[in-house]
Amino acid sequence: MDYFLKLLLSGTAKGSIYALIALGYTMVYGIIKLINFAHGEIYMIGAFVALLVGGTLQSAGVNPAVILVVSTLAAVFFAAAYGLTMEKIAYKPLRTAPRLSVLISAIGMSMFLQNLVLLSQTEKYLSFPSFLPEFLFLKPIRGYINSTQFIILIITSIVMVLLTLLIKFTLIGKAMRATSQDREMAQLVGININSVITVTFIIGSATAAIGGILICSYMGQINYYIGFIAGIKAFVAAVLGGIGSIPGAVLGSFVLGWTESLGTGYISSDYEDSFAFIILILILTVKPSGILGRKENQKV
Amino acid sequence: MKKLLLIAMAVLLVLAGCSKESKTIKLGVAGAHSGDLASYGIPSVHAAELVVEMYNANGGAAGKKIELVVEDDQCKPEIATNTASKLVGAEVVAVMGHICSGATKAALGIYKDSKIPTISPSATNPPLTQSGDYPNFFRTIAPDDAQANLAVDFIIKSLNLKKVAILHDKGDYGKGFAELCKAAAEANGVEVVLFEGVNPGAPDYSAVVNKIGNSGAAGVVWGGYHPEASKLVQQMKDKGMNIPFVSDDGVKDDTFIEVAGKYAEGVYATGPIDTSSNPMAIKAIADHKAKYGDEPGAFFLNAYAATVAVLNAIEKSGKTDYDSITNALRSEYVETPLGKISFDSRGDAIGIGFSVYQVQNGKYVVVNQ
Numbered sequence: 151m152d153y154f155l156k157l158l159l160s161g162t163a164k165g166s167i168y169a170l171i172a173l174g175y176t177m178v179y180g181i182i183k184l185i186n187f188a189h190g191e192i193y194m195i196g197a198f199v200a201l202l203v204g205g206t207l208q209s210a211g212v213n214p215a216v217i218l219v220v221s222t223l224a225a226v227f228f229a230a231a232y233g234l235t236m237e238k239i240a241y242k243p244l245r246t247a248p249r250l251s252v253l254i255s256a257i258g259m260s261m262f263l264q265n266l267v268l269l270s271q272t273e274k275y276l277s278f279p280s281f282l283p284e285f286l287f288l289k290p291i292r293g294y295i296n297s298t299q300f301i302i303l304i305i306t307s308i309v310m311v312l313l314t315l316l317i318k319f320t321l322i323g324k325a326m327r328a329t330s331q332d333r334e335m336a337q338l339v340g341i342n343i344n345s346v347i348t349v350t351f352i353i354g355s356a357t358a359a360i361g362g363i364l365i366c367s368y369m370g371q372i373n374y375y376i377g378f379i380a381g382i383k384a385f386v387a388a389v390l391g392g393i394g395s396i397p398g399a400v401l402g403s404f405v406l407g408w409t410e411s412l413g414t415g416y417i418s419s420d421y422e423d424s425f426a427f428i429i430l431i432l433i434l435t436v437k438p439s440g441i442l443g444r445k446e447n448q449k450v
Numbered sequence: 451m452k453k454l455l456l457i458a459m460a461v462l463l464v465l466a467g468c469s470k471e472s473k474t475i476k477l478g479v480a481g482a483h484s485g486d487l488a489s490y491g492i493p494s495v496h497a498a499e500l501v502v503e504m505y506n507a508n509g510g511a512a513g514k515k516i517e518l519v520v521e522d523d524q525c526k527p528e529i530a531t532n533t534a535s536k537l538v539g540a541e542v543v544a545v546m547g548h549i550c551s552g553a554t555k556a557a558l559g560i561y562k563d564s565k566i567p568t569i570s571p572s573a574t575n576p577p578l579t580q581s582g583d584y585p586n587f588f589r590t591i592a593p594d595d596a597q598a599n600l601a602v603d604f605i606i607k608s609l610n611l612k613k614v615a616i617l618h619d620k621g622d623y624g625k626g627f628a629e630l631c632k633a634a635a636e637a638n639g640v641e642v643v644l645f646e647g648v649n650p651g652a653p654d655y656s657a658v659v660n661k662i663g664n665s666g667a668a669g670v671v672w673g674g675y676h677p678e679a680s681k682l683v684q685q686m687k688d689k690g691m692n693i694p695f696v697s698d699d700g701v702k703d704d705t706f707i708e709v710a711g712k713y714a715e716g717v718y719a720t721g722p723i724d725t726s727s728n729p730m731a732i733k734a735i736a737d738h739k740a741k742y743g744d745e746p747g748a749f750f751l752n753a754y755a756a757t758v759a760v761l762n763a764i765e766k767s768g769k770t771d772y773d774s775i776t777n778a779l780r781s782e783y784v785e786t787p788l789g790k791i792s793f794d795s796r797g798d799a800i801g802i803g804f805s806v807y808q809v810q811n812g813k814y815v816v817v818n819q
Binding site: 157160161163167274276277293296299369371373375376379380411418419420423 | 620646647648649651652653654656657658659660661663664676677680681684688689690705708709710711713
């Protein structure tokens with residue numbers, strides 16, 4: 151029972167890592183029906199900016215709390231700028247093109263950003279200092295979860311709630327939902343869909359950057375390739391939960407995390423990915439739009 | 451003109467024929483000197499030339515000058531048999547080569563039948579020595595399984611562990627090391643309580659870390675590279691697990707210490723013995739630069755050591771027959787650029803290969819010597 155509980159908590163921690171990335175993925179998809187494959191790269195770039203800024207401040211001996219705030223702000227700012235530019239260059243010109251063209255453009259963007267960081271920074275693994283306050287839980291809890299995992303879990307929940315509130319109850323949220331339902335009709339009633347899409351990208355990229363800082367603090371390392379691997383898993387989680395649904399992304403991530411963790415614990419980690427995809431196939435066979443997804447006619 | 455050329459060639463042939471009876475010792479050098487893998491073979495020719503030059507300048511070995519007979523096998527087994535026949539025909543007393551394991555294996559039978567000792571600088575395939583099929587074979591490189599055997603030996607003798615968990619990254623290198631470790635551990639009575647591959651690059655290994663804890667393993671062996679190793683040691687220590695972590699030369703890299711930071715402390719890793727401060731290696735490399743104008747390539751020092759070992763065996767025994775050379779190779783220690791070496795009964799070099807290192811105060815330190 152104790153072992154089961156440990157695995158379940160491992161899975162929860164893992165799921166909240168996937169969820170942090172899946173949230174931005176699913177939000178962008180929900181509003182503009184675009185699978186932004188470059189989302190993982192924005193997460194990686196956010197983490198790199200935090201490393202550059204935070205590392206410089208750390209060697210200058212600045213207060214850790216200040217470092218956390220400043221590097222987070224810098225990461226969010228840069229990630230949002232990248233997201234915005236990416237949208238303007240790679241997606242906006244293709245707004246009326248078939249969805250497949252935009253998808254290919256997104257894959258190209260993902261490769262471009264990976265290689266940009268590879269060439270402009272380094273191909274090596276770098277150490278990522280933990281910007282988060284570390285504290286030790288008392289003995290029985292300590293074996294189950296550590297402080298960074300706990301913080302990731304909390305932040306994931308906060309981001310999920312904030313995004314849901316934003317989309318349900320604010321004016322921009324209303325405009326987002328309208329854009330999502332029918333782009334042309336939204337334009338006819340006076341919604342500036344370009345600015346709605348821009349804001350969507352900025353928010354999505356900002357969540358990715360926050361995810362980057364938290365997850366890299368947990369892993370303790372960074373490399374230009376981390377976004378790709380994390381992006382794929384987050385994408386699976388988002389589809390599992392029903393792509394486009396914010397609580398769905400979180401639920402899908404947890405289901406994925408639990409599956410992988412329990413599969414590893416009771417069967418073998420050799421088949422970790424297989425478990426993830428078996429559960430994906432099972433759920434999509436029973437409910438093609440994902441656990442919390444709404445039924446839709448068009449799919450990519 | 452043509453006639454003159456023929457006469458000249460005939461004279462040369464006669465002269466060559468004479469020199470066969472004269473007082474030189476012929477040493478064969480075989481390996482890939484052309485083709486895709488030439489870059490593995492050419493450095494060994496350079497090494498042999500440098501060593502022979504050095505010996506000849508001091509009067510040769512056992513009172514005779516040494517002459518090299520260089521033959522190309524392109525690392526292809528079907529060509530290697532031809533190469534071997536040519537060298538046998540040229541009456542070499544020993545062969546330094548071949549380079550690739552496949553070609554070496556193909557040629558060895560011919561040398562064995564002709565009683566010619568063969569010493570390879572680079573053929574790492576374990577059965578070449580371990581099968582016992584080729585008593586004429588020696589090598590100055592550690593076999594592929596040396597690292598795993600050393601790691602397991604260390605786990606048993608120095609760490610006294612009875613139960614281990616073996617993890618790997620599913621790659622050729624990491625999984626290969628892990629499988630060899632598993633075989634060696636089980637052969638020596640160590641229980642392997644967990645043997646699993648993990649996904650390289652995954653952000654989180656806490657599930658498999660829990661599994662290690664649950665398996666009752668007293669130590670962890672990791673086959674793979676440093677990025678995953680640093681996540682594993684970090685997540686193990688986070689969960690309060692302080693069991694030894696033993697890994698391979700994919701982790702014996704300073705980047706591991708940089709990335710894992712304080713979590714790297716105490717980690718064991720096997721890695722090649724450091725030869726950068728060996729005076730003979732420094733001189734060999736300097737000589738190579740002086741003569742050939744660039745840095746030596748792969749297996750240069752191994753080939754240098756192999757040539758020195760053979761010539762030393764001839765010098766020490768004073769004879770060039772098979773038994774004298776092989777006995778001297780097995781009984782005499784010789785200074786080489788790889789350190790002081792000798793050969794065991796199977797033909798593997800003693801003193802060549804890997805050391806166990808441990809991270810102590812942010813540095814890898816040799817712990818098994």
